[in-house]
Amino acid sequence: MARLKNFVDQDERRNNFKKIEKIKKEKRSVRGRIIDDWIIDSPNSDLTKKEMQEKLDELYKKGLRRGRVIEVQKRNVFIAEENEKGLPETENLWLCSVAKRHFQRAHKERNFVVVGDRILFEPNAELQFDSDGQPIDTDLPHGVVQHSFLRTSKISRKDPMHPEWEHVMLANIDLVAIVASVLNPEVRWGLIDRFLVQAEIEKIPAVIILNKVDLLENEKLASKDFLETYKKRIAIYKSIGYEIVEICALKPKKNMDNVKYLRKLFKGKLIGFAGHSGVGKSSLLNLMKPEFEQIVDENPDIFYKGRHTTTYNSLLQLDIGAYAIDTPGIRSFDINNYDPITLSYCFPEFRPFKCKYRECAHDHEPQCGIKQAVADGKISKERYRSYMGILKGVSFREGEGDSTDATMIADLKAREQKRDEDLAKEEFLNNEIK
Template sequence: MTTPDALQAIGWPLAQDGLPSDPVWREALALRPKARPARIVEQHRTGYIVADGPEHSFPVESLPEWQRPANYRKGGTAPEDRPAVGDWVLIEGDTPKHSKIVELLPRRTSIKRAAAGEHYRQQLIAANIDTVFVVCGMDADFNPRRIERYLLLVRGGAEPVVVLTKSDLAGGGSASAVDDALAALVELAAQEVPVRAVNAKDSASVAALNEWLQPGRTAVLVGSSGAGKSTLTNTLLGTEKMKTSEVRESDSRGRHTTTYRALIPLPTGACLIDTPGMRELKPTGEEDVAENFTDVETLAEQCRFRDCAHQREPGCAVRAAIESGRLDPQRFANFLKLSGEVAAAADKAAGRRAQKADEKAKVPGKAPAKRPAEKHGRR
């Protein structure tokens, strides 16, 4: 029998009366008296694994529309609207073996990216997250611009924290190398984005993340392959649960040792979602670039002309800041690049919505199929 304490241990937000603190979730439970809550802890091609406590997980069936490809002519649900790791669902069934998902509860927060390919599609990375740990190694793969891209995608309710791993390897473990890496991210600190440098293999060093891993909270690890996410997970767990591998010496990039997303309860009482490394980070068009580049936006407001393109216009505060060394030119270039990508993705998203609306409008008045003879002009 599921207990409120067991659910709370995997992130279920409880009010004092033992019911969920979210009023929408309360209403959903009231409308389905035979249903009980569970959380998606693994997502596979063939189905889902859910948990109703930190030590009790089991496979469940899902609604048929969640199993079909997202084809608007034939029905089906878009990938971002299907359950994902971190989601809370309602399940029905007398036993875990015969349980099935009957409803997806509204998400409090979510992390998404645009899927690879020409056609616009969104891919949900994780749902109902309190903290996003953006993990980057302080080795040859250290890249402040990539960290900025990750931060752009993870905004939206969850608190971002940049975790710099491999402090024991940076510059041979020298304190100056760590200081240099932190200095390269000084703009993030100025925007109140916490930055922590840790040795992912050392539990005492990793304890610097405990303030974001309190009981009932959920965190997700995102970052490139080889950044140390699985090593960090193992250290937080206190056991070698996640597979790890060595990175290439040539570029410090790793292989995909984590092949699927999984939600794991931690000894601190928090939950952690480890994700596969992402080589392509495309915006969805819903991101707020200004929120991640407040320093650039503040400078732009000081330009003489409101429509300043920050090129050769007189009185440009942005160019003045770059020339005086107060603004990193590479950060500004990344701001322009990401702004263009978000705008292009927003256009694609609008086109997709319009196409979806057109297809939906055509269904009710669909013309009857022609007989073979009519198709070739014969009557």
């Protein structure tokens, strides 16, 4: 009987434990929703513009400061304090953590603090300040991030590991520089199209920068067919109205006019650099003379093999009166699923043409103005194929469009493999002769 009573008591304790855990979970859930004050100027707030400013002034009086996130490493956030003009002073760095209460948020982002974010942080209580309000007796003062401001723009994709999450890559930028290499690795036009869609959604100006153009002079790498296709693609984007700048970051003197044009284009802006792995974003950024030179392998052979060197996002001040966010190269860029009306608007060349049905998907509907424009040569087949690939959610690792591109990708890989084999054979023969 004693053993039976003991068993009953244990079973009752298990049930009580489950009930207690359920109550705790519900309380945590409710508490997380109530104190979700991460976005200080949330559009859901009922405060007027004047009331919001009064709220901010009250927080400033309590010692909170405005800053810009310049680097994120796990839970450590490096912040540059902003000056009166709202510009980050990258020489005044703070090392902050995020207030623990914000980790209870039910968010769908891979990282809700990203480089470029404008935030409010609270200095640690033990810090002492001079007459100018700067910390003394420390080279890297510490603080806690309490709030973030609403983002004015962002470039994001689906997280490769968790497709239901959003991976914000760039925040609060004025211009997105989509960098690609013409060869090694070969330019992925589908990847460029996906970046352009994101730029159109966020109303961010975009410039397409094609690097390593000196490789086009190598007949062993750039065949006549490749050059013809490449020039056709350039003409397509220029006809739409996108800016394209061709450059070789390792040999800037060969295209100095384009380097000067980029410096002029970037002046006074926060530029987000994005693109495929190994396309030379860091080398290009070094031409803009950042405060810290980006690590690039000095061996030019490594540069032309498409090896990436950037491992995390960082915000840098440029000597041309601008700021830049350098990002690691990506292998895929799978964006959100948009409805046909929204997505077709992100293809500027689609806008002048009208369809019989207002909600036309431009797929197999009758009397479709877009399909007719493609047939008439007024819209390129390549861009239409990219549109269909994004609409149907078909994505390849290289960032190409719909399923008909599978043959193109296989051909591309075969050509790259043949080039490598021919170069290796030529190198072997040269060594034999020596």
